[in-house]
Amino acid sequence: MRLVADAYRIADDVLFSGAAEVDRTGAIPATHWSAIAEAGLFGIAAPADAGGPDLDFAQVIEISEVMASGCLATAFTWQQHHGVVISLATTANNRLREGLFAATASGALRAGVAYAGVVPTPPRMRATRLDGGWRFDGHAPFVSGWGIVDLLQISARDADTDDVLAAILPIEQPPDAITVTPLHLGVADATRTVSLAVTGLVVPDDRIVSRVTLDDFFATQNTGVRINGTLPLGLVRRCAALLDVGGHPRAARALRDRGSTIRTALDAGLTDAATLIAARADGAQLAVDAAATLIAADGGKALLRGAHPERLAREAAFTLVAASRPQLKELLVDRFSARPGARTP
Known part of the structure; x- marks a missing residue:
């Protein structure tokens, strides 16, 4: 699928190559947004009957995860856009849809x-x-x-x-x-x-x-939590790739295996909120572990401000709280405060 392939290309060649500068300056360059728009990635959530690309949910998740592996700030900002695309595609307010949907799905409006x-x-x-x-x-x-x-x-x-x-x-x-x-x-x-x-x-x-x-609103929240779960797994992707380059393939493979298990649990959690929240916590914990593994592997140079491991460690902390829920917060507090080897619910 072209959109998936383009996401990998943009994540590596545009987003990751500029991630350190985005972090240093606190600004996402216009070239990031134009590359994403030209590839059609602002419209990935648009349903086929509204003129969208007819991606299945697994493809949307893969694209979101890959984009998060490139630049977390860009990916997180871009993720917010998709909920608005869906709202406009499905609204009964025809005038609002006709006025805004096409421009939003194309990325002409963010x-x-x-x-x-x-x-x-x-x-x-x-x-x-x-x-x-x-x-x-x-x-x-x-x-x-x-x-x-x-x-x-x-x-x-x-x-x-x-x-x-x-x-x-x-x-x-x-x-x-x-x-x-x-x-x-x-x-x-x-x-x-x-x-x-x-x-x-x-x-x-x-x-x-x-x-x-209100009940219907909360019934749709599992989808949002699942998409949010792509953020930590995107960081795990990047940490594993850097470990491979740095000569630590066994560690990279172990992180990918843990990520696959969590990804399966996140998917299962779409119909089970408790499973979903537990898997989202697992993902955040794995992102922290992956960044720590990369720092340990790189040694002192990993601590230099602007180095990829140093930035990824801070970004892993971001995934502990981004779009969180009280249940997730409590679960993470319990997990990180537990003694080694202790099990938490």
Whole structure:
């Protein structure tokens, strides 16, 4: 499949070759985005009946993992885009779909998401019905891609019914109702992550892309967690490749074998949330182990700022918390604090 082959090429020749500079400068170059767009990789999640490439889910997962092996900051920002493509492809809001879908699927418009405000109870983001639209109020603590994306899909819970609404807004000129606070990350700072405070944001009905019950919203979250699981496994791919180059094929093979086991468990977890969260924790733990293996193999030079092992170790830490859930956090805390040889649930 051409899209899969192009993902491998871009991950190695464009993303990985520039990853150290992205990390140093905190900026993703325009050439990354143009290469991804030209290859058609912004539209991989678009369904065939909407004009998409008709990839199966396994191919989408492989592409996502490979892209994460190239540059974590680029891949994480790019991953947010696919949820918006799916929303536009499936929305009943024909006018919104006709106006935005083609440009979003092609990458002519880049998109981000702010949905974490609806996950906790009570929610951080509420929507109140107005005549002809909605008023959004609340807080989105971590939103990536600010200054990179053109569109933001922001989600909130209906103050009366607890249904989850999602709106797609242009953000080239943020409205006065949104206060933006930049967050400076110790790793993947190029994701341009910010915190948003929303006060009295009026969203007309023609910008609403979806409305679902809270139960239906959470029923779709397993897919998002599975895609997020490609981040640590992408880092494992890169660490194993560098170990091969450095003359440590046995260690590389062992890491790949562990990754294959976790990948199988993640796939099984699509229908079992507990299995999925455990496998996602396994993936994050393996990313940390893989980076540590690479540092041990490379020795003192691995600690030089900007060296691939040093950066990958920080990126492995990123996968411990990126798009996390309370259950995942608790599981990782238990695992990393357990005495050697002890088993955790």
